[in-house]
Amino acid sequence: DIPMTQSPSSLSASVGDSVTITCRASQSISNYLNWYQQKPGKAPKLLIYAASSLQSGVPSRFSGSGSGTDFTLTISSLQPEDFATYSCQQSYSVPYTFGQGTKLEIK
Amino acid sequence: QVQLQQSGPGLVQPSQTLSLTCAISGDSVSSNNAAWNWIRQSPSRGLEWLGRTYYRSNWYHDYAVSVKSRITINPDTSKNQFSLHLNSVTPDDTAVYYCARVVVYGSSNWFDPWGPGTLATVSS
Numbered sequence: 001d002i003p004m005t006q007s008p009s010s011l012s013a014s015v016g017d018s019v020t021i022t023c024r025a026s027q028s029i030s031n032y033l034n035w036y037q038q039k040p041g042k043a044p045k046l047l048i049y050a051a052s053s054l055q056s057g058v059p060s061r062f063s064g065s066g067s068g069t070d071f072t073l074t075i076s077s078l079q080p081e082d083f084a085t086y087s088c089q090q091s092y093s094v095p096y097t098f099g100q101g102t103k104l105e106i107k
Numbered sequence: 108q109v110q111l112q113q114s115g116p117g118l119v120q121p122s123q124t125l126s127l128t129c130a131i132s133g134d135s136v137s138s139n140n141a142a143w144n145w146i147r148q149s150p151s152r153g154l155e156w157l158g159r160t161y162y163r164s165n166w167y168h169d170y171a172v173s174v175k176s177r178i179t180i181n182p183d184t185s186k187n188q189f190s191l192h193l194n195s196v197t198p199d200d201t202a203v204y205y206c207a208r209v210v211v212y213g214s215s216n217w218f219d220p221w222g223p224g225t226l227a228t229v230s231s
Contacts, residue, residue, distance in 0.1 A: 001172075031215075032214075032215065034218070042223075043205055043207075043220075043221035043223055044154070044218070045221070046217055046219040046220075049215060049217040055219070087154060089154075089217075089218070091209075091215065091216045094156075094159070094169050095156050095169075095172070096144075096156040096218075098153060100153050101153060101154075
């Protein structure tokens with residue numbers, strides 16, 4: 001298994017702020033890293049795949065970067081609808097594993 | 108547009124079998140470019156991948172070690188759906204269960220879409 005570690009576990013920010021969430025893999029996973037957004041009572045939604053590719057329909061204020069073991073998700077100019085929980089997931093090998101999630105809250 | 112619709116009971120007795128079905132529209136369970144997965148989420152475990160089934164000239168299955176002795180994921184080509192069967196459940200199996208497609212694009216793959224989720228509670 002490849003454990004995934006996200007930081008921070010929670011984050012407070014204001015509308016208009018820019019935030020960065022970090023995800024670290026226990027071994028190199030190249031760019032096989034995906035990011036999901038989840039709102040209460042809903043299924044996760046794909047935001048970023050292959051570390052930096054924006055899923056169709058996702059606003060351009062979301063961006064991803066990284067390779068190997070260290071990855072980041074950046075949300076620029078936060079909007080009210082962006083307050084949610086964000087999770088990373090490695091698709092390098094089965095079993096697929098997820099980070100523990102970062103809850104983004106309104107300050 | 109691919110959509111997944113889940114069905115199955117929300118309450119399961121301890122030691123019994125949890126059975127859920129995921130109906131696929133807009134894609135085929137026999138697709139050579141996809142895999143069909145079950146994932147669960149609980150406060151204690153977070154998001155946990157349970158297993159997958161996929162077709163590449165033959166049917167293949169992979170399961171998480173944590174549930175390998177208790178899980179079966181079956182495709183049903185006649186109904187274009189797949190199912191999860193988890194036997195000998197305990198309260199620790201209480202979670203929201205999601206089905207999800209893995210899209211395979213080149214060497215990359217990701218979960219999209221997800222089913223809406225089913226809260227399965229193990230309790231007498």
